[in-house]
Amino acid sequence: MVVPRFRTPALLGLALAILAAPAATRAETCLSPYVKRLDRPEKYLYVFCVDADAQENDFVITVDVDRASPSFGTIIHRLDLGSKGNETHHWGFTDDRTRIWAGGLFSSRIWILDVATDPAAPRVERVLDGVSAETGLSGPHTYYALPGRMLISFLGAADGGLPAALAEFTNDGEFIRRIDQPEEAPYGYDVAVKPELNRMVSSSFTPKRNYGKPFAEMSLDDFGDELVVWDFKSRTPLQVIEAGLAPLEVRWSLKPENDYGFTNCALDHSIYLFKGKGDGSYEAKKVADTAALPADLRQSPDDRYLYVSCFGGDEIQQWDVSDPERPVLASTVVPCVQPNMMHVTSDGKRMYVTNSLLSTLDRSGNFCVRLVHVGPDGMKVDPFFDVDLTGFETGPARGHDMLLN
Template sequence: MITRRPRLRWLLGLAAAALLIPSVAGAETCLSPYVRRLDRMEKYLYVFCVDADAQDNDFVITIDVDRASPTFGTIIHTLDLGSKGNETHHWGFTDDRTRIWAGGLFSSRIWIIDVATDPAAPRIEKVLDDVPEQTGLSGPHTYYALPGRMLLTFLGDADGGLPAGLAEFTNDGRFIRRIDQPEDAPYGYDVAVKPELNRMVSSSFTPLRNYGRPFAEMDLEDFGNELIVWDLKDRRPIQVMEAGLAPLEVRWSLIPGKNYGFTNCALDNSLYLFQGRGDGTYEAKKVADTAALPADLRQSPDDRFLYVSCFGGDEIQQWDVSDPEKPVLTSTVVPCVQPNMMHVTFDGKRMYVTNSLLSTLDRSENFCVRLVHIGPDGMKVDPFFDIDLTRFPTGPARGHDMLVN
């Protein structure tokens, strides 16, 4: 039984969390609801880069995206990460937006990057080299801000197998705890929370023993298809659902109180809807077929559209999800070969795109960063914004995740 005073504290905590959730219109999407939002035009675009042949150090580039700047559309800074072969992949802001947590899927190394001292020139504040030893996990994937701490998902155990899991750290890098997944859902990938509902959902991929091999050699039976529903406050799994093979990104509806969201199933070429039932349980069901290998999933700030990057189909799709059970394809665009990561701006009018998924999955060596404009008539590629990532002094680089500041 919950006593009155702890229950009151918990309700007040939920109310405080709700105040931190951005309004539906005019806010960056697909960040943790606890991250301080950028409510102005972006000035800098950070791109997490893998040295393409793994012979030189990985790095972060800063691209000037301030339209009033004389260096608009150019790379103005490069941050050497000090090591190579990391397979730098995803990252995320801390709740106060002063740091970016970033990691390598092959090395399990994590960098804490200061973006507050000089936003144009990020610097490394700390490197965590012993994450598998601390957590018993490998392949850090999603870096999700909670108040004063970071929640990380991992793709596998310390040896690169299963089970996957989650772990929490303080914003400055102190390990707090490991969170185990249920035995019947050992695969991990992404995570997202809905604070006002006290719910969290995580998704599935495959561990290092599989994603570290070329795609032709990967075992398709070594991918997960589960979505796990968690009690957010207790970090306790309460239900396991089945979706299509390799459900990747988790995107809750941005409308406060709405008890549903979406995931893109990469090896099922589909969108799945997960939604709460009246009895407190959840269901997951397929609601759309996409082009080949939907790799990333983003939302418009008004919650009307989903954007799906179809890495295998060489296109980005815009889906109207006003009726979440019946998505309607409204626009497609081809910004580059094998488009992957997207970042939608706070006003929903611009989308930045990179085109590397994994060094073991990329089929092109033409790496770039493109800009897509979003308007009432759909998506259009900006013909003048084309950042070539193949001409660094160290050779080509694979651009993956992005953040704006």
């Protein structure tokens, strides 16, 4: 290696800063900022699966996504979770990335999975069966890592109604405290923290009494439209702001200095911007109309793009949010019917996609995992990466949330 000679200390300092800068592969998005980041390209994709007819146990699969591996794009492990009818849904890493907390919307059961002993083959470390009794809540949804703790947003009260709330646990599963919603915002869904600003935002959906029904029987009057702004350190609600109906994912801008973020409003078919006004208060406003039922929202590592899965419109949209108040639709792609969950890789070049939202909402039984490549000319579906989730010995499975390791 030839070491260049620098004529000025300033140039030398700049070169050292570039060499010392973290690699782009550490820029994983849509995880809690407290989660340890990968320092290499992904090798394993974990997929949280619901037995499609709820007659067999739910499970977790590991897909080989190491592009140098001879088994790339195939299922290499299946973990039986030991029970059925859970509506397994979302999950999240602990801060040290050694465990995944995963839960069921119907059963409110939570599994703590060990992914450190053998990352290719997760195992169940502990099952929490008494979550509703301990917290008074049901429908654990978002698993958000804090230092040594897991913060969980719940969709409703223990009886399946309202109010929703948040709860904190230690990483090994001990309940610490419940954090109540303000009375004027009883619905819950997602939660995300902006540590640099000491701010946290939570969003709204609907409780089990509603999401447990087929969509045609759900009441649109039983969905929330609020975002709650919190003082993060004290866990105190500061402000309730109105968005579109069913604001789901909360995504703060990735740049530390930016006091704004986005949410996808599923039943308003829109993207809303929430933004600090400079006086400590926040406002929310619609900045884009999407295709039908935007279900998931993801970010590019450079903070330039939002990806919106339009479950009802059968497409994924890529929005340029360089100007956050005026997003521009950059590209669209159709990876499968009813695309739902997405997971963008740490270099921003790949996106994995599953296509089940809820057993009460899915309209197709053709469940799969697809891969979308993201380049300067937009998104393109990989024609060779197609993990079929319909051919298990136990029958089809609904693949929902994903994590990379």
